[in-house]
Amino acid sequence: MTLKFLGIKLKNPMVLASGVLGNSKDILERVHENGCGLVTMKSIGPEPRDGHNNPTVIDLGCGLINAVGLPSPGYLNMENEWKDLKNRDFPIIASIYGGSVKEYKMVAEFVSLKKPDFIEINISCPNSEKHGMIFGVNPQSSHDVVAAVKKVINVPLIVKLTPQALNIGDIAKACEDAGADAICAINTLGPGMVIDIEARMPVLSFKKGGLSGPMIKPVAIRCVFDIYKAVDIPIIGLGGITTGEDAIEMIMAGASLVGIGSAVRYRGIDVFQTVSDEMEAWFLDHHCSLDDIKGAAHEGNQS
Numbered sequence: 116m117t118l119k120f121l122g123i124k125l126k127n128p129m130v131l132a133s134g135v136l137g138n139s140k141d142i143l144e145r146v147h148e149n150g151c152g153l154v155t156m157k158s159i160g161p162e163p164r165d166g167h168n169n170p171t172v173i174d175l176g177c178g179l180i181n182a183v184g185l186p187s188p189g190y191l192n193m194e195n196e197w198k199d200l201k202n203r204d205f206p207i208i209a210s211i212y213g214g215s216v217k218e219y220k221m222v223a224e225f226v227s228l229k230k231p232d233f234i235e236i237n238i239s240c241p242n243s244e245k246h247g248m249i250f251g252v253n254p255q256s257s258h259d260v261v262a263a264v265k266k267v268i269n270v271p272l273i274v275k276l277t278p279q280a281l282n283i284g285d286i287a288k289a290c291e292d293a294g295a296d297a298i299c300a301i302n303t304l305g306p307g308m309v310i311d312i313e314a315r316m317p318v319l320s321f322k323k324g325g326l327s328g329p330m331i332k333p334v335a336i337r338c339v340f341d342i343y344k345a346v347d348i349p350i351i352g353l354g355g356i357t358t359g360e361d362a363i364e365m366i367m368a369g370a371s372l373v374g375i376g377s378a379v380r381y382r383g384i385d386v387f388q389t390v391s392d393e394m395e396a397w398f399l400d401h402h403c404s405l406d407d408i409k410g411a412a413h414e415g416n417q418s
C-alpha cells in the first residue's frame with residue numbers, strides 16, 4: 116500500500132502518534148520495522164520538563180486517561196537522539212510545543228536544522244497549565260503560531276489540533292490559510308477525571324487527564340469529517356484507531372493517513388502491520404482502494 120504524503124514516499128498509511136513511545140531511534144526504528152509508514156516523535160519543548168508524578172497513565176479498559184505533563188529534555192538537550200536519527204532509513208515527524216509564539220518559533224527553527232521529514236506543532240495538549248492548549252482553541256492564535264513557525268522551517272508543517280475547539284473546521288482553515296501543509300487530528304479528549312472511591316481522591320497525581328483509545332473514536336471521526344469539509348490540505352486522522360475497520364472509517368471521514376497511539380498498548384507494537392493488513396483485506400473484499408474511499412462519507416451529504 117505504498118503512497119506519497121507531501122512528496123515523501125511511505126510504505127503504508129499508518130502513523131505512530133506522538134508521545135506514546137518516546138524519542139529513541141531504537142524504538143522508532145522498531146515501530147517502522149513493525150509496519151508503521153511514518154513515525155512521530157514525542158513532543159519536544161523549549162525547556163527541560165520532568166512531567167507529572169506517577170500515576171500518569173491509567174487503563175480504563177475503553178481507553179486510557181493520561182497526564183504525563185509533556186516531559187521533555189528540552190530542545191537543546193537532544194544531541195544524542197538527533198545524532199542517532201541522522202542515519203535513519205525511515206521517515207519521521209518531529210513534534211514540538213511551546214508556551215508562546217516566540218517559543219514555538221525558537222524550537223521549530225532549531226529542530227528544522229536537524230532535518231526531520233516533517234515538523235508537527237502540538238497546539239493541543241491539555242495536560243499542562245501553560246503549554247499548547249491556548250493556541251488550538253482560537254482561530255486567530257492558531258493562525259499566528261502557524262504563520263510564525265512556517266517562516267522559520269524548511270520542511271512541511273503539520274498542525275495537531277484539539278477536539279476541545281468548538282469549531283475545529285474553522286481552526287483547521289485558519290491553519291491552512293497561515294501556511295500549514297497538513298492537519299493532524301485529534302489530540303487527547305478532555306480533561307477527564309477518575310476517582311478512587313475507597314481513597315476518596317482522584318487517581319491521577321495531576322488529578323485531570325486526557326482521554327485516548329476506543330472511547331474517543333466517534334469524536335475523532337467527527338472532527339476529521341469537519342476538517343475535511345473545511346480544508347484542502349491532507350489530514351492525519353487519529354483517535355481510538357485499533358482495527359483495520361476503524362482505519363477505513365477514518366479514511367471515509369477524510370483522512371489521508373491514519374495514526375495509532377493507545378492501540379499499541381492493546382495490540383502490541385506490530386499493531387501497525389496488523390491494521391495495515393486488515394485494511395488490505397477489506398479493500399480486497401470490497402474491490403476498492405484507499406483512494407476510492409477517501410472522504411466517501413461526504414458523498415451526497417450536504418450537512
Ligand SMILES: Cc1cc2nc3c(=O)[nH]c(=O)nc-3n(C[C@H](O)[C@H](O)[C@H](O)COP(=O)(O)O)c2cc1C
Nearest residue numbers: 132133134158237301302327328354355375376377
Ligand atoms: C501517554 C500519552 C502521551 C502522549 N504524548 C503526546 C505528545 O507528547 N504530543 C502529542 O502531540 N500528543 C501526545 N499524545 C496524544 C496522542 O499522540 C494521540 O493524539 C491521542 O492519544 C489519540 O490517539 P489514540 O487514541 O490512538 O491514542 C499522547 C497520548 C498518550 C496516551
